[in-house]
Amino acid sequence: MSHSFCLPGPSSPLFSPMVEEANSMDKRINSSQEAEVRKGPWTMEEDLILINYIANHGEGVWNNIARSAGLNRTGKSCRLRWLNYLRPDVRRGNITPEEQLLIMELHARWGNRWSKIARQLPGRTDNEIKNYWRTRIQKKVKHGESFDYQHVMLTDEASTSTSQTNSVEDGGSQPSYTEQHETNPDALAPQFSTESSDNFWSVEDFWSMQSLNGD
DNA sequence: AATGAATGCAACCGCACTCTG
DNA sequence: ACAGAGTGCGGTTGCATTCAT
Known part of the structure; x- marks a missing residue:
């Protein structure tokens, strides 16, 4: 099955603010301890990597996914992120x-x-x-x-x-994604956030895009 | 306009359970 | 039967955002 998402590369303008943040964090990590896993809020890049990896390979052993996808996260963290946020069928917003x-x-x-x-x-x-x-x-x-x-x-x-x-x-607490809109308002690639407003791509948009790409 | 309090949510932690060799 | 790895679950925390003063 081919589920490629055409992920923008790390050099893409889309990622620049976020990547800078991630890189600066990586630097801190690398300088102290290479193998230290990342904690805290997920970046858009990490989300895309995880989505793309699972779309291509499916779910499996989470520790392997984390390692194989190149995510510097624990399997546990990947699982949580996937189940609570990234899964295509996850409904967000108002509880009826x-x-x-x-x-x-x-x-x-x-x-x-x-x-x-x-x-x-x-x-x-x-x-x-x-x-x-x-x-x-x-x-x-x-x-x-x-x-x-x-x-x-x-x-x-x-x-x-x-x-x-x-x-x-309206985005709730996903500031890390929407912030980049400020710093890079003219990014060519679509913005990715949980917002449903006109200027942003939501997780749902992302998955519908994925289905349009013909999986 | 500034600031402190309250709120909401994502993510982490620790423990228990299940699976596998 | 046992041990270690992986997973699931509930509780808790940290922090960004919103509200009230």
């Missing part, structure tokens, strides 16, 4: 009222079995559900002693239409 109700019902039944709960919500990840529960629902449960599904849903729907809407769809 239906999903919220389901989460609450399943949590009432199973407790903090996030992965189990996530399996009932196609495209949602355990991490996302866990975060959602802790930041939205648990907070409300704490404040209002009596746990009223209906109330939680109604109030959260309101917040969904305001703050939550921008949490992911």
